[in-house]
Amino acid sequence: MGRGVRQNSMWEHLFFLGPATLLFFIIVFVPFVTGFIHSFSDWNGITKELSFIGLENYKNIFTRQSDFLHTFWFTLRFAIVQVVLVMVIGVALAVVLVMPLRFRDALRASFYLPQTIGGLVLGFIWQFIFINGFPAFGTLFHLDFMQLPWLGTEETAFTALIIVSTWQNVGYVMVIMTAALMGISRDVLESAEIDGAGTFRTLFRIKLPICMPFITVALFWSTANVFKMFELNLSLTKGGPYGSTVSMALGIYNDAFVKNRYGLASAESVIFFLIILIITSIQLFLSRKKEEAYS
């Protein structure tokens, strides 16, 4: 009997996990391995022969022969600001939108909508808004800050990217947190009310701690996501002005396809992978600890 069950479950496993595993193997694992191999070569992406140059590419990255460290510093600053904003606004929206408001569903849909549009399209739409919309609005209402060259200076281009990318991602966090908040048992909230806890006290001492596992997921997702920012960056600022807003992913793309340094770009991708791995692990470890403290 035991044998029969095992046989069955093997076919089940193969049936349900096989296709996904196969796809993962072909489109993630194989390219990852070839990329890793290329990272030790000086391949330019075109010729058939490639010669191996050992750790030269990795050495170049850390001796500032490439802009990788610069893009890392930009991405890190960007990630911190963006993740904080996305989490705070996303949670706030979720909290507000679980209340019995009149247009609740419509509001939820409209906040989630940007998440469903691709980053490239968003970038082009917002490029138009920053270049033509803002100045027109600014002239009409005499608002100086709207007439700035929004995509033309370092600080405003950074802010512009933050605005659009926060707007794009806040909906996802909102959905996760709405699910979490709606899942809280009525009993707990009622007993809190009977004990005399106010709205804010209930929120910070009861609701959010209960939702900690969901916050972990949302935080993990936003962190990994912001580090991989690419399309929005490409379409909104193209990394400009003067390369000040090049994210890590865009920088790697440029090295591979604009500067023909495929080997160097592969080495950068490997380091990129390690950086995301380390940062998300630390963050997962910390929020898991928080979860345990609350449970």
Next chain:
Amino acid sequence: MKIAKGLCLVCFAAVSLLPLMAGGQADSAQASGGKTTIFLSQSKIEIDQALRDVTARYSELHPDVEFVIESLSDNYTTSLRTKFAGGEAPDIFMILGGSELDLWQSRLEDLSDQPWVSDMVPLAKEGISTADGMVYGFPVSVEGYGYVYNKRLFAEAGITSVPKTFTELQRAVEKLKQAGIQPLAGTYMDWYQAGMFLVNMGIARQPDPLAFIQGLNDGSETFVGNEIFEEVANFILYDFSQCESPLNTGFNQQTALLYSESIAMTLGGNWLQPSIDSANPDMQVGLIPMPISDDVASNDKLYAGVTGYWVINKESPAKEEAKAFLTWLATSEEGRKAMTDQLLFIPAFTSFEANPDKVGALSSDLSRYASQGKVYGIYNSMYPAGGAEYFGNAVQKLVAGKLDVPGFLEELQTRWDQLKR
């Protein structure tokens, strides 16, 4: 354990099948119905329709050859690379020459023995020849740039002759401003035109540009302290100062301003002609020099060069047919007519000329300047790979006030040294 083994087997089977599938597809594309298919991929999106017409006509004359045409403008080289990596390489494709030739040479068919090679103008040959004199490409068209200006607005401001010196340019700008016309627009938001065309001005104006580039590569020349580059930098600062919010202007805004006749001048080339013809066919435009100093002889010049070559994939099964097609274009009466009257090229061949009635105002200005020898070259294909972007960034830093002129030249030098191989 068994599961793992099974999975591995399936995966390996799938992976080993993949190249077979790709190969199968490519083969069937080449030999459908006994015909040879030439896959032509190129980056001049504005000639897409005309090229389809021309190749269709060629297929009428040669029924055993048919064409697949693909025109892409954005990220053309990226898409080309992925096609080569994926086993879907085109038979004819387009490269820039110069340092792109070094990059692609191992993939290219040697075209030195083709009948049209001896007719190529020297400038066109330079860009696509190796040191040992082998020629690898077919020059598509001569292109050139300067200021594209609006003749109606110039007349409205009372400007009777086009500026040929820097002082005359300043005077014209003042007149335009007095008439309430925005004189200039520049795309300083993007690195593209700055890196490609503004920085090229400094290189093209050197007494011997090729020797200057060679010198930069072997370290005997430098941007730092180069007087011509200092003049160009000051010209860039002047151009920037006469634009309205130039840091917020990209290519789309620039062309929109030009086509809506809101600006009198902007950097542009004869490649704008097809889009002018469709956006505002009544607009009267012309191409004039961008003078950086007061010497007429050295400033009444446009910048011109061959900005693209058609090349043939060495491993293409259709390479003989592809060669025959290029030969037809450059040597037969009908092929030449197709190039000048349908594709509206300015041929980079000595054997035939552009048709001034067809090519439009910008191209006829350009070919007039070229025939009088009043052109500088375009050398951005000789930058080290990725150079244009860095040089464009340096121009952005200059105009944003992050760098002064000496700092700008040092930045160019640092980046050139960093990128050269």
